[in-house]
Amino acid sequence: MTFDVATAARALLERNWREGEYRGRRYAFSVPSPRSYPWQWYWDSGFHAIVRRRFDxxxxxxxxxxxxxxxxxxxxxxxxxxWGHPLDLQRAVRYNIASRADLMTRTxxxxxxxxxWAxxxxxxxxxDPRIDAHHAWLREHRALTDDGLLWLIQPDESGMDASPKFDHVWGRLAQGRPSFPLLIARNRRLGFDAxxxxxxGRPVVCEVLTNVVWSLSERALGRPSPTPALIERLWDGRAGRFADDVVNAVRPTPPAARPRTWDTLAPLALPDLPDAIAQRLVDEVLRAPGFADxxxxxxxxLDDPTHTSRETWWGRHRHWRGPSWVNSAWLVSLGLRRLGLDAEADALAxxxxxxxxxxxxxEYYESRLxxxxxxxxxxxxxxLWELLDPVDPPRAS
Known part of the structure; x- marks a missing residue:
């Protein structure tokens, strides 16, 4: 039987749809997964909306x-x-809340x-003035340097959670480690204030993927692109990779010695990434066996020492430590098509x-089998629908 991705994708987002009123506020959204993720996740909803626009x-x-x-x-x-109900006691230990009465986590x-939105x-x-207010909050509270790039206080703020690239930053407190709740507790005491x-003297990170998304959103609002600052701070021309900037790391590690994680390819999604850098990422990273195979x-x-798709003794430490993700592939495919590499993007899809x-x-897939x-x-x-039936990304004016 032929897999009809459009029909299947629409049915899933419709099954996951929730709407109602809570604390005097209306909500209507798709949960990421009914059993595992029963509330609204910020960037998941952005991806859901991009797909949902096709039919609703x-x-x-x-x-x-x-x-x-x-x-x-x-x-x-x-x-x-x-939305709908507060955290239970078990989740309250692992979620970044100041109080169980909070409507939102504080990261x-x-x-x-x-x-x-674009x-x-x-x-x-x-x-909507609330979009501008949101960006104003980010600039005020997370742009810790004059170049306007954002800085993170925890691994999960990047969306990459337990990636091994954070091990040298937080050590035993990194996400996925047994002591991660201690990092949450420490940041709670400091008001989750960067x-x-x-x-x-605690770590903060100017992280690649977050600032790629920040650049795309700032451009969508007609603001000056942060891409030049991202290149200046995070591009390592000698290694041919993008790498996070870190302050107060537990185990300072030079970029060339850090794990080779997919986010070095995330800048391919930037429409103003210089072609020379983009082509180098494709040739030297994406087409290398570790990713291409x-x-x-x-x-x-695949050939990085930190890669694993196996469950470990402390639980779901494997996610972002090896398995494959659809959103990553989609973001990279945007860059391939911008470079005119449509056949390569089609093959990936x-x-x-x-x-x-x-x-x-x-949620993710074992990256070999x-x-x-x-x-x-x-x-x-x-x-996947976007990968198989691509349209041009929105253009910033």
Whole structure:
């Protein structure tokens, strides 16, 4: 039987749809996965809206407006919005909340909202003042340096959670490690405030993927592109890779000695990335066996010592330590098509489609054999539709 990705993707997002009213605020969105992720996740909703626009433009807008409905008056929007019911005690230990009464967690995710709005709704400039307020909060509270790039206080703010690239930053407190709740507790005591955390001598990270998404969203709002600053701070021309800038790392490690993780390829999604850098990423990283031989796109190069797809004794430490993710493949495919490498993007999409047709829309996939892993009925894996039926990204004016 032929796999009809459009029909399957639409059915999944519809099954995962939730709407109602909570604490006097309206919500309408797709949960990432009904059992594992029963609330609204910030950047997941951006990906959901990008796909949903294909069959339900009003619903795509409602999903993004639901994030805005959760916003604090100062523009802050948290990583997770707890629509419908608060956290249970077990999750409260692992989630970045100040109190179980909070509507949102107090950390961020890659700020996809404005760029997703450009895809799903239209020009975000002047569309809703809450979008501008959100970006103003990010600039005020997370742009810790004069170049305007954002800095993170925890691994999960990057969306890459337990990636091995954070091991040298937080050590035993890195996400996925047994002591990660101690990092949450420490940051809670410091009010989840990036400047206070840095002043206390704790790590903060200018992270690649987050600033790629930040650049896309700033451009969508007609603001000056952060891409030149991203290149200046994070591009290592000698190694031919992008790498995070870190302050107060537990185990300072030079970029060339860090794990080879997929996010070095994330800048391919930037429409203003110089072609020379983009082509070098494709030639030297994407086409190298560590990435080219895996299910698109391994979170860690297959031949990197930190790569693993196996469960470990401390639980789900494997996610972002090897398995393949659909959103990563989609972002990279945008760069391939911008470079005119459509045949290569088509081949990437076809390889991934064969895996999803067999395994369903899973949270991630084992990067050699392609078996499904993590949550089932996972929303952003419907981005496969975008991979197979591409359209041009929205253009910044």
């Amino acid at each position: 433009p009003a619903g795509a807008r409602a999903e993004l407006e639901t994030l805005l409905n959760a916003a604090d008056p100062d523009g802050f929007i948290g990583h997770t919005v707890l 961020i995710q890659p700020p996809l909202l404005a760029w997703a 895809w799903a709704v239209g020009d975000p400039r002047g569309a 400047r206070r955390i840095r002043a206390a 895996g299910v698109p796109l391994p979170a860690v190069a 076809a390889r991934l489609a064969a895996v999803v047709a067999r395994e369903g829309f899973r 392609g078996y499904g892993m993590g949550a089932r009925d996972f929303g952003w894996s419907t981005l």
